[in-house]
Amino acid sequence: MKFDEGKVLLLLSGILTGVVITSFIFSTSFKQTKFITYNEYKNMNNEVNSLKLEIKGLTNDYEILTKKLRKYQRSDNKDKSINDTIKKELDEVKLFYGLTxxxxxxxxxxxxxxxxxxxxxxxxxxxxxxxxxxxxxxxxxxxxxxxxxxxxxxxxxxxxxxxxxxxxxxxxxxxxxxxxxxxxxxxxxxxxxxxxxxxxxxxxxxxxxxxxxxxxxxxxxxxxxxxxxxxxxxxxxxx
Amino acid sequence: MIPFIGLLIGIILGIFLKIDIPASYTTYFPVAILAALDSVFGGVRAGIENKFDTEIFISGFFSNIIIAAGLTYLGDRLGVPMYLAAVLVFGSRLFNNFAIIRRLLIEKGRRKVKQREE
Structure with a gap:
């Protein structure tokens, strides 16, 4: 068979598409399409919107709390290092003064x-x-x-x-x-x-x-x- | 025929490889798959018409995928279901391509039959 660049590329793109399709199908759960009436759709849309708002609020809260936590951790680290340094100094002073x-x-x-x-x-x-x-x-x-x-x-x-x-x-x-x-x-x-x-x-x-x-x-x-x-x-x- | 063989190989490979797609990309992948399928069938059609151009095919394959995913992302951001545009366009083009491929194949078959009769 004659080597044809175009054919190889076609084959490769086909393989790529096949792999993506199958892995997508495997990694997502199968859900059958459901037909709903307009009223149902409206209700569900409202629900979705309120849930989205809730998620937004929760994400905001999460971000604020994470920031706070990071701040605390940072200041905690600082305090700890200061304490450690002071303690070390105290030990040294005690050593040289003759208290140990x-x-x-x-x-x-x-x-x-x-x-x-x-x-x-x-x-x-x-x-x-x-x-x-x-x-x-x-x-x-x-x-x-x-x-x-x-x-x-x-x-x-x-x-x-x-x-x-x-x-x-x-x-x-x-x-x-x-x-x-x-x-x-x-x-x-x-x-x-x-x-x-x-x-x-x-x-x-x-x-x-x-x-x-x-x-x-x-x-x-x-x-x-x-x-x-x-x-x-x-x-x-x-x- | 070659893209179909590739597709089959890819599907079998995918079954065995079981690549995990992150859940956050599940909205983009279907559109990207549609774009890829469209490109592949476009390639098949061009191959049958003897108009196949490697550069056009490859650039189309990747840019279609990227634009489809990008449009979906933009739509998510804007709150407009932009992926519908990609689905519509690629879907109709898929059907178009299928129709043309079918016609071309049938014509080819008829020509062969005629040649044999002669």
Missing amino acids: PVKGPGIIVIIDDRHFSLGDNDEDLLMRITHNYDLLSMVNELRNAGAEAIAINGERITANTAITCEGPITMINNRYVVPPFEITAIGNPDAFEYSLSVNESYYNYLKDMRRLKISFKKMDKVIIPEAYVGTSYKDERLK
Whole structure:
């Protein structure tokens, strides 16, 4: 048979029409044509018109409600993201202020008084005990070495912490602490080790000049408790 | 004959393929089908008259379908049953084409009979 472009096109259009016809017949339900009188037609037409109006109204309502819903969802999302951000910020602030216990790699420095020996004069006496400013200087030194959190005998050092001398005893955060003092700090252990072991460090001053019992231990994991927030802490004068 | 064969193949294919037509297009498809049928029979007639032109046939096939569906849509929009125009025109043309095809076929048959007699 000779190949004829026109015949092929005719065949294809025939196939297309056949497919459309059959798929249309299959996808729509068969309803026989019904003959109605003019009055019936009028009534039904009225019904159709009222139903169409109803549909129009309902579609309008639907659109308005959908718009509203979308608006609510959008503002809800916004509120949620703001809440989340604020919560995250609060957590961060708590973390850095010291209101949450933290853990991480760090160092433990243990300082103890030198024990009493015969023949010590007053100056020696002062030299061999650990003073509040010793602890303050150690805290400063650790901070300089990049400490992110510090505690002495479980007392978290925060921005509001006072380390004071109360005669025979030291007070941190309005609570008494006694030797041996265990200073825990979180940070880079190697940095701590370096800054403590340089000759000019306060650590070496305590060790060599004051000859206190002082040692440090690098730790893979130290746990630092949250700060004690006593009833004395008030913010009523802060503005 | 070819379009009829095509139609048959298409119908059988349609039975097996079962293509789903969205319910929202049910008003447009009958008119489009009418237009397509009209084009097909117009093609048959032109083929018998030996006046068949591929370009005219194809452009007519698709533009008829598109205009028929478009008119129906416009009618829906305007609230005027415009699809009636398409139904009327394509319907009458279908009958026309059928009549002409019938006449042409009968004449052809008579000629053949005459030739045999001679």
